[in-house]
Amino acid sequence: xxxxxxxxxxxxxxxxxxxLRAKADKNKFEITVFGEEPHAAYDRVHLSEYFTNPSxxxxxxxxxxxxxxxxxxxxxxxxxxxxxxxxxTVTSHKGTQLPYDKLxxxxxxxxxxxxxxxxxxxxxxxYRTIEDLDAIIEYSxxxxxxxxxxxxxxxxxxxxxxxxxxxxxxVIEFAPRLMxxxxxxxxxxxxxxxxxxxxxxxxxxxxxxxxAGEGQMTGMExxxxxxxDVEMLVISAGIKPRDELATQCGLAVGQRGGIVVNDxxxxxxxxxxxxxxxxxxxxxxxxxxxPGYEMADVVVNQLIGGEEKSFKSYDMSTKLKLIGVDxxxxxxxxxxxxxxxxxxxxxxxxxxxxxxNISEDGKRLLGGILVGEAEAYNMLLQVTLNGMALPPNPExxxxxxxxxxxxxxxxxxxxxxxxxxxxTKGDICQAVIDNELxxxxxxxxxxxxxxxxxxxxxxxxxIFNEQLAKMGxxxxxxxxxxxxxxxxxxxxxxxxxxIQDYNQLLNxxxxxxxxxxxxxxxxxxxxxxxxxxxxxxxxxSLQDTNDKYLAxxxxxxxxxxxxxIPGGEITPDKLIVIGQVAKKYDLYTKVxxxxxxxxxxxxxxxxxxxxxxxINAGFxxxxxxxxxxxxxxxxxxxxxxxxxxHDSVSFSIEVEERYRGLRSPHKxxxxxxxxxxxxxxxxxxxxGIIATEEGWNLYVCGNGGSNxxxxxxxxxxxxxxxxxxxxxxxxxxYIKTAEPLNRTATWLNxxxxxxxxxxxxxxxxxxxxxxxxxxxxxxxxxxxxxxWKEVVNNPELRKxxxxxVNTEIPDPTMKFExxxxxxxxxEWGA
Amino acid sequence: xxEVTAEYKTVKSEEVKVWHKAASVDAFPTDGGAAxxxxxxxVAIFNFSRRGEWYASQNLCPHKKQMIxxxxxxxxxxxxxxxxxxxxxxxxxxxxxxxxxGSECDLAxxxxxxxxxxxxxxxxx
Ligand code: SRM
Ligand SMILES: Cc1cc2nc3c(=O)[nH]c(=O)nc-3n(C[C@H](O)[C@H](O)[C@H](O)COP(=O)(O)OP(=O)(O)OC[C@H]3O[C@@H](n4cnc5c(N)ncnc54)[C@H](O)[C@@H]3O)c2cc1C
Ligand code: SF4
Ligand code: FES
Numbered sequence: 012x013x014x015x016x017x018x019x020x021x022x023x024x025x026x027x028x029x030x031l032r033a034k035a036d037k038n039k040f041e042i043t044v045f046g047e048e049p050h051a052a053y054d055r056v057h058l059s060e061y062f063t064n065p066s067x068x069x070x071x072x073x074x075x076x077x078x079x080x081x082x083x084x085x086x087x088x089x090x091x092x093x094x095x096x097x098x099x100t101v102t103s104h105k106g107t108q109l110p111y112d113k114l115x116x117x118x119x120x121x122x123x124x125x126x127x128x129x130x131x132x133x134x135x136x137x138y139r140t141i142e143d144l145d146a147i148i149e150y151s152x153x154x155x156x157x158x159x160x161x162x163x164x165x166x167x168x169x170x171x172x173x174x175x176x177x178x179x180x181x182v183i184e185f186a187p188r189l190m191x192x193x194x195x196x197x198x199x200x201x202x203x204x205x206x207x208x209x210x211x212x213x214x215x216x217x218x219x220x221x222x223a224g225e226g227q228m229t230g231m232e233x234x235x236x237x238x239x240d241v242e243m244l245v246i247s248a249g250i251k252p253r254d255e256l257a258t259q260c261g262l263a264v265g266q267r268g269g270i271v272v273n274d275x276x277x278x279x280x281x282x283x284x285x286x287x288x289x290x291x292x293x294x295x296x297x298x299x300x301x302p303g304y305e306m307a308d309v310v311v312n313q314l315i316g317g318e319e320k321s322f323k324s325y326d327m328s329t330k331l332k333l334i335g336v337d338x339x340x341x342x343x344x345x346x347x348x349x350x351x352x353x354x355x356x357x358x359x360x361x362x363x364x365x366x367x368n369i370s371e372d373g374k375r376l377l378g379g380i381l382v383g384e385a386e387a388y389n390m391l392l393q394v395t396l397n398g399m400a401l402p403p404n405p406e407x408x409x410x411x412x413x414x415x416x417x418x419x420x421x422x423x424x425x426x427x428x429x430x431x432x433x434x435t436k437g438d439i440c441q442a443v444i445d446n447e448l449x450x451x452x453x454x455x456x457x458x459x460x461x462x463x464x465x466x467x468x469x470x471x472x473x474i475f476n477e478q479l480a481k482m483g484x485x486x487x488x489x490x491x492x493x494x495x496x497x498x499x500x501x502x503x504x505x506x507x508x509x510i511q512d513y514n515q516l517l518n519x520x521x522x523x524x525x526x527x528x529x530x531x532x533x534x535x536x537x538x539x540x541x542x543x544x545x546x547x548x549x550x551x552s553l554q555d556t557n558d559k560y561l562a563x564x565x566x567x568x569x570x571x572x573x574x575x576i577p578g579g580e581i582t583p584d585k586l587i588v589i590g591q592v593a594k595k596y597d598l599y600t601k602v603x604x605x606x607x608x609x610x611x612x613x614x615x616x617x618x619x620x621x622x623x624x625x626i627n628a629g630f631x632x633x634x635x636x637x638x639x640x641x642x643x644x645x646x647x648x649x650x651x652x653x654x655x656x657h658d659s660v661s662f663s664i665e666v667e668e669r670y671r672g673l674r675s676p677h678k679x680x681x682x683x684x685x686x687x688x689x690x691x692x693x694x695x696x697x698x699g700i701i702a703t704e705e706g707w708n709l710y711v712c713g714n715g716g717s718n719x720x721x722x723x724x725x726x727x728x729x730x731x732x733x734x735x736x737x738x739x740x741x742x743x744x745y746i747k748t749a750e751p752l753n754r755t756a757t758w759l760n761x762x763x764x765x766x767x768x769x770x771x772x773x774x775x776x777x778x779x780x781x782x783x784x785x786x787x788x789x790x791x792x793x794x795x796x797x798x799w800k801e802v803v804n805n806p807e808l809r810k811x812x813x814x815x816v817n818t819e820i821p822d823p824t825m826k827f828e829x830x831x832x833x834x835x836x837x838e839w840g841a
Numbered sequence: 842x843x844e845v846t847a848e849y850k851t852v853k854s855e856e857v858k859v860w861h862k863a864a865s866v867d868a869f870p871t872d873g874g875a876a877x878x879x880x881x882x883x884v885a886i887f888n889f890s891r892r893g894e895w896y897a898s899q900n901l902c903p904h905k906k907q908m909i910x911x912x913x914x915x916x917x918x919x920x921x922x923x924x925x926x927x928x929x930x931x932x933x934x935x936x937x938x939x940x941x942x943g944s945e946c947d948l949a950x951x952x953x954x955x956x957x958x959x960x961x962x963x964x965x966x
Contacts, residue, residue: 069944492918514891524891526916527925527932552872556912556927564927568909814908816868817877824883824908839905 020046023287023303024117129222193340201364274321337385342378431463557636567836573635579606643667648685655685714756849899849949857963876911885911
């Protein structure tokens with residue numbers, strides 16, 4: 012057996028072992044791996060996740076048992092400090108000596124620490140290993156202000172981590188811009204603004220001269236005589252290849268570090284290879300994992316005597332993972348020394364900057380930069396790497412097409428889609444065909460695509476769907492593994508077969524035992540079809556927690572109570588009752604963004620008592636917990652306002668009471684304004700009504716939330732009766748056809764024919780279903796009951812509201828503290 | 842009452858020393874769960890009536906350390922019975938306690954038996 016020793020159990024060292032075992036007969040090679048770190052190889056790329064989930068096993072490339080199962084002798088916690096090339100042995104710092112036939116150096120890099128006075132002080136850290144992170148986390152417990160030295164990719168990641176550790180965070184960068192190797196000035200400016208919005212303080216053009224403090228650091232001093240008080244510093248100023256072993260045994264190393272290798276990754280000694288971040292190829296150190304994996308592949312290929320394959324220079328495109336701002340740069344991003352024509356899109360308002368570099372002849376994409384929005388990254392990267400011909404209007408690539416067909420480019424089979432695992436489009440398509448893959452998870456397991464940094468996941472999914480479509484398999488929007496139907500199909504089944512029970516539906520039309528996706532979805536469909544009490548026997552287990560307890564769950568496990576206050580109108584007497592109830596049960600009160608009052612911090616057993624008091628005072632459920640109507644916001648309107656055209660308050664109350672309790676694919680909100688000054692913000696609602704001289708304008712499909720969208724005019728100058736009629740039809744049509752959890756805006760965006768079609772259906776009754784829709788809505792309106800009233804009056808249902816079933820005590824772990832004279836839950840554990 | 846994950850340890854059926862009489866069967870909603878307290882521990886007991894099975898696990902969700910799993914939703918992934926946490930929908934196998942859609946720590950699980958209308962949970966002490 013040939014003896015292989017791998018020095019370094021990092022990402023690349025691990026990948027080498029994995030590939031060698033996968034490709035060669037087990038009995039051909041005896042593998043020993045030395046790792047200096049105490050842990051088995053872990054995913055350094057996702058190291059920052061350790062701050063939010065400090066679990067080593069989560070990061071491990073493979074559990075220790077994997078090494079055993081694969082007959083790999085893993086020796087962790089031992090550093091090799093000598094190689095004897097004459098006798099072909101290595102020796103560890105503990106004195107272990109072992110012979111080798113072939114030696115693989117996969118020693119990676121360490122963080123580069125610039126020679127600044129004071130770097131040895133307590134409170135100065137680097138950011139490379141789990142130990143580093145443990146030390147940072149520990150130290151941060153007693154500090155409030157931290158700085159990161161280096162505004163590159165890693166530095167920004169470290170800055171995000173400092174934010175997560177609740178530090179006031181500063182980033183110090185020597186260059187005049189952020190991510191100087193990936194971004195131009197305008198790109199850096201856009202990123203800068205975004206980072207400042209996140210609360211990170213940035214200092215550019217800063218040359219650190221000294222780290223101040225006695226023993227412990229207390230601040231930083233810069234060459235321009237300014238200084239900064241910080242208690243902790245994380246240095247992220249670049250990497251230093253670990254080539255000390257190579258030097259010790261006389262192998263060539265580069266002037267600025269790195270073990271010199273040829274295209275076959277051989278060092279000067281043909282029995283010794285170097286791969287990963289320690290290898291200097293054509294005078295270049297690759298600080299990314301994908302080229303390291305490719306190097307491992309090239310070496311494995313030689314060892315098993317495969318077809319000749321050499322290492323070629325590698326693309327360095329990157330996308331920032333963590334910071335909450337999309338940043339990507341690909342191909343030749345800066346084009347500093349290449350003739351090119353840039354196309355630039357900049358929106359200072361939203362902080363989006365995009366630049367693509369087109370070749371002089373206008374035929375090819377050379378590279379580019381995306382800040383603020385990087386959805387197009389995968390596609391642009393593929394166009395660049397594959398030298399694909401550009402569309403006639405290349406600006407569409409970053410602007411999206413304005414009118415007309417969408418710009419979509421067909422990738423060649425050879426396009427490398429996942430660079431971490433080197434998977435091409437062809438590999439994915441072939442795997443789908445050969446193994447008859449039917450879901451995206453299988454594709455990932457089978458091809459490994461998307462299992463590295465994960466950046467390619469969206470494109471992998473697209474390719475998978477396209478391939479299925481090509482094979483004539485329909486890509487269906489089935490709701491989950493338990494039902495092979497779309498939401499609309501299930502609704503049809505429920506109606507046609509008159510199904511009233513989830514288990515019956517699952518037995519007859521599904522498989523398995525359901526899940527958190529299909530249960531609440533079916534519950535909502537049953538409710539919007541039969542309008543029965545949602546907590547009736549058998550239905551309660553289908554409801555999301557909020558629906559199950561008719562209240563919204565909050566941090567710590569307490570609930571909020573939101574009584575309906577239609578149109579935002581409330582009498583002083585009712586206000587007093589809310590105050591009294593809040594006081595009696597010690598609830599935090601806040602006026603919501605929906606013109607009503609939210610009472611927070613009720614314990615589960617208190618809910619029925621609280622509601623009993625509210626109901627006795629004439630309140631009813633506000634359905635803040637349900638996918639159902641929330642509020643119909645109003646302005647004060649013509650009764651008081653000098654501009655008011657009609658009585659918007661009365662109308663909003665009428666509308667709110669009409670649709671209260673109506674279950675739908677997502678929540679519903681309305682608004683009524685008394686004139687076009689629009690104080691009720693009706694145009695941001697699912698349906699918005701604005702008074703005109705002649706009557707009302709009805710707008711539909713508006714949305715606040717993360718993707719705000721204005722509502723659009725469905726019908727103008729209509730009377731109140733027509734207005735309600737149209738809303739009846741509109742809402743029922745939406746309820747019947749929308750996918751789960753699609754607000755009306757999203758639904759309209761996907762609706763074939765868009766607004767014109769909707770107007771046709773609702774106003775012109777083009778499908779001839781208007782009368783049915785109205786009838787169905789009438790049934791809902793007539794059968795409405797306040798759910799809380801039913802619970803309060805039903806001792807069986809009331810019994811459900813306890814924390815324990817074997818003792819009366821409430822949950823003793825629930826804790827509150829004081830803030831501005833009211834209570835708040837203690838922050839939850841990480 | 843303990844919110845320390847480490848204090849919840851899986852009890853295998855052969856390790857049971859005490860069968861704690863938790864509550865009568867009808868205290869547990871069909872296809873749902875309820876919590877009990879036992880010597881400072883909070884345990885969620887699940888009545889998976891659709892499958893005719895009972896399960897028990899720690900009530901503490903390892904994700905944000907919330908005492909909540911008894912209010913979670915039951916379901917299955919392939920053959921595996923599971924519960925979804927109400928807060929962020931992390932799902933855990935009811936058989937092994939393993940987090941199925943992420944890398945949270947495993948839940949401790951406990952044996953359950955039903956005798957003469959009462960539900961019992963097995964503890965090792
Ligand atoms: C209480 C309140 C904030 C406040 O203190 O003012 C609030 C609180 C929550 N909102 Fe909201 N939203 C509140 C007004 C709004 C508004 C403003 C409005 O309604 O005029 C919006 C933007 C308008 C819109 O919806 O188009 C709003 C957009 C959202 C969204 C984003 C929806 C979207 O389409 O993108 C969510 C997430 C979701 O529903 O999936 C959300 C979800 C939530 C949840 C339910 C999050 C959760 O699951 O726990 C919060 C529940 C807190 C609770 O337990 O009560 N909340 N939320 C407001 C309650 C209004 C009410 O009286 O019912
Ligand atoms: C926070 C962070 C985020 C990153 N994000 C990305 C990213 O998004 N995308 C990307 O492509 N790359 C990223 N990287 C870089 C990526 O992690 C490295 O390129 C990759 O880990 C290199 O793998 P390697 O095996 O060559 O080196 P390493 O992973 O450093 O492994 C080398 C191992 O060898 C050990 N070793 C060294 N000398 C000896 C010795 N003499 N004896 C025994 N053991 C020894 C070391 O202790 C170490 O464990 C990131 C790095 C960090 C730190
Ligand atoms: S904006 Fe976010 S944090 Fe604020 S209430 Fe709405 S969901 Fe909660
Ligand atoms: S607390 Fe359970 S999933 Fe977040």
